[in-house]
Amino acid sequence: MKSSAAPLLLAVLLLGLPLGAHLWMSLGDRLMSPAITHIARGDRALAEGRYTEAIIAYGRAQRIEPKSSAADLGLTRARVHAVADDVTRLRDQPEDELRHDTSFLLERDPRSTAASHVALGHLAARRGDPAAAKSHYDRALQSDAASPLAQTALGNTYLDEKDGAAKASSAFEAALKSRPGHVGALLGLARIALAKGDAEQAVRHLNAALAARDDYTAHLLLGNLKIRQKNLTDGLAHLERAVKLEPQSAEALRSLGQALLAADRSADAERPLRAAVQISDDLEAATALGFSLSRQRKQAAALDVFMQVLARAPESPLALFGAGVAFEELGKRDEAANAYKKLLGLKAPPGRETPGLEQVQEDAKQRLAALEGASEQSVGPPPPP
Known part of the structure; x- marks a missing residue:
């Protein structure tokens, strides 16, 4: 902006008024340019860590003045800082583009050195190279303690x-x-x-x-915590918000589905659990999907899901129990008994906890006893996964 304003000021001084008045008006238009206003807003947002707002502001400035080097630099800074701040943004940023942006900033913008190395560290971590990631993080801290x-x-x-x-x-x-x-x-x-x-x-x-x-991870962690505390209303609200913020997150979809199961909303749980399985082939989500179907009396579909899980994890306690229940409801008593017996034969690995194993084995024991005629005790519906 200085290079364009200086000739106008010189012309006004040489020519005087009123001819210079037109040039003053031109200078005023430049100083009040909407692009400059957006760049200033972007600079403030970037300094305060409001990276999404910064990206929006610089983007608007760039649309107004496509050749603005200040808008281009600001947008590059904001994108790199946003990834450095929140690793989940890597999903929305092509790796080649991010590498180009960080290389550009490392060469020309010392203020962005730390953010650039953090972003490169996130890329290394995603590649499965923790040593390279930590090296970049250390270099980031060396550049800005x-x-x-x-x-x-x-x-x-x-x-x-x-x-x-x-x-x-x-x-x-x-x-x-x-x-x-x-x-x-x-x-x-x-x-x-x-x-x-x-x-x-x-x-x-x-x-x-x-x-x-309004952070995805915070909603996910808080939602799961509230569910563990039996606060289903607040837990579901946070998990639903997490899914809205990250619709393709298998973890959020699985957590929401499991929470809906805990709230006895099996039909509502089916949709997010199916989505989680389709996105990530998640065995935990698949097992929960099986229970969702079983509780809706869709036993054949539930059995198919449980058998798919057992094909990959033959000693999954919950899948064995779910398969046993489905076999039982379908009138296949021998197959149900075999599933329960296999479950009862499982032992927790030494030094490793298997949450819920004792409870699900106790439920299987009661069902097996009923099948074998050793007890007339009424058996309730399967427990949630």
């Missing part, structure tokens, strides 16, 4: 290390010191609290994250 993006990325790396929770917590706290309300750091602290069994602290961190941003 106060970068909340670098601190948060390193914190998440520490979470994957044995006994790394303390280092992770320190990194997340450092990120929050640099930028209070940083969503990624709050999510990291929430995960640490959940691992410790401190639900109250986890809820505080997750609510703080949602106060800062």
